[in-house]
Amino acid sequence: MTNSTELLHAIYQNAEMGVRTLEQMLDFTDDSPLKEHMKGQLNGYKDLKNEAERLLRDAGKDPEGLTTFEKARTSVMISMDTLTDKTPAHLAEMLLIGSNMGIIDALKNLRKYEGEADKDLCSLMRKALDFEENNAERLKKFI
Secondary structure: OOHHHHHHHHHHHHHHHHHHHHHHHHHHOOOHHHHHHHHHHHHHHHHHHHHHHHHHHHOOOOOOOOOHHHHHHHHHHHHHHOOOOOOHHHHHHHHHHHHHHHHHHHHHHHHHHOOOOOHHHHHHHHHHHHHHHHHHHHHHHHO
8 A cells, every 4th residue: 555545544534533423422412502513523524534535536446444343432432421421511522532633643644654645645634634623722612
């Protein structure tokens, strides 16, 4: 697998995790401002996922999504973590932790692939990083 393909898979998987998480968590709140933020964040992840998928398919590759284990583990963790606390502050905290994980992942991948992967793909990863940083900053007001 080329560096560019690995970078695209990383972008795709991070966005897929965001989509799955937010789709599960949207039903946990009626707080309008948080719900609107979550919908916007969900749309951003969908856009990143679709862009990475399009670029992978253009390169003749199938997207490598999350494993069944990763999907199940994430779903169970969200269910357990919201079992007793579905307050907007707690949901925002969970999302902030997820965005921070996305920031770390994006930084690691940029360091690993910058200079080796296609510049446009590195730009897409920087876009994902900026998206995660913006999400993290906006979520702070809900905590």
